[in-house]
Amino acid sequence: MFEFIKDRFAAVTHSNVAHFTLPSVVYEIQPGFVAGARIDGSGRQKRRIRGISVQPIKAETVGPHLSHANVADAADLRRAADTVLAAVGNGGGRYGLIVPDGAVRVAILSFEALPEDPLEAEALVRWRMKDKLPYNPEEARATFQVLSREPQHVEVLAVAVRTSVLAEYESAFSSVNGGAALILPSTVALLPLLSETEMRGQLLLHVCSNWLTAVVVAGSRPCVWRTRELDPNDLESHAREAASEAMRVLASARDRLQADLGHAVLSMRPLPGRELAAAVSSAIGHKVDLISTSRELTGLLTVDDRAVFDQFGAALAGVAANVG
DSSP states (O other), rough: OHHHHHHHSSOOGGGGGGOOOOOOEEEEEETTTEEEEESSSSSGGGOEEEEEEEEOOTTTTTTSSSSSSOOOHHHHHHHHHHHHHHHHHGGOOOOEEEEEEGSSEEEEEEEEEEOOHHHHHHHHHHHHGGOOOSSSSSGGEEEEEEEEEEEEEEEEEEEEEEHHHHHHHTTTTTTTTOEEEEEEEEEOOOOHGGGGSSSEEEEEEEETTEEEEEEEEEEEEEEEEEEOOHHHHTTHHHHHHHHHHHHHHHHHHHHHHHHOOEEEEEEESSSOHHHHHHHHHHHHOOEEOOOOOOOOOOOOTTHHHHHHHHHHHHHHHHHHSSSO
């Protein structure tokens, strides 16, 4: 369903896309924690998460931002990363890396046409992203995936992160030879966990460490995407803000697509999301489920590891569940 994750969001140039394979180890850095998982097997039906590790970091160690420095305490981040690395391994030298939504700009862009040459297309996408970036677009590591292509209308999902910001996250695992083979913002990593059979609109809300992303997916393509920071000093406002964002993106999707909402899911980490799901459900008049992962995918985990995975592992599971 979400083949574009595998095809495009590699930490390399388009020329290497065809050679992408899912890393056997995936790490995630968020404000408050570093997580990692070891993935065994090849092919979606045979993949299993064999191990998971989560290490806390100080709240102020990582502060997502599009253009400013994100890591305030590199030593604290490196300590947690080294502990996770020792627990789950280095993947033989190449790894996947999930970074906070707040560090990455995601946009859905429309074009009358897009050049067939990948480098020319990337240059055009980068130029269109310039008004959405608080820094010179030449400083961005940018990539995109075509979502739909029709006569006189091409729609793409574009992702940009400032190179200097990304380097801060990658430096936490600089001891791993080979570097990152795949880099994803956390909500993109969650997309493969959505239903593959629901052809009506799907709403995905992701709340992680005071950042909220709201996405509407129609069929197999995202059509609305919004990310915003929540007030860390007013936790009671988070449910209200999430409900407001849900209504906003659903209204936008209805205006554009005239599509009914078929399924709504919430991923909230590290806290349980039942109360927030209930608040959003009441606001939009539709049931909101907590995001779930296949028990088969995590069947090799111990009881203790499964408890950790249920609290932190959704984005890691999304990478493992991706097609291909």
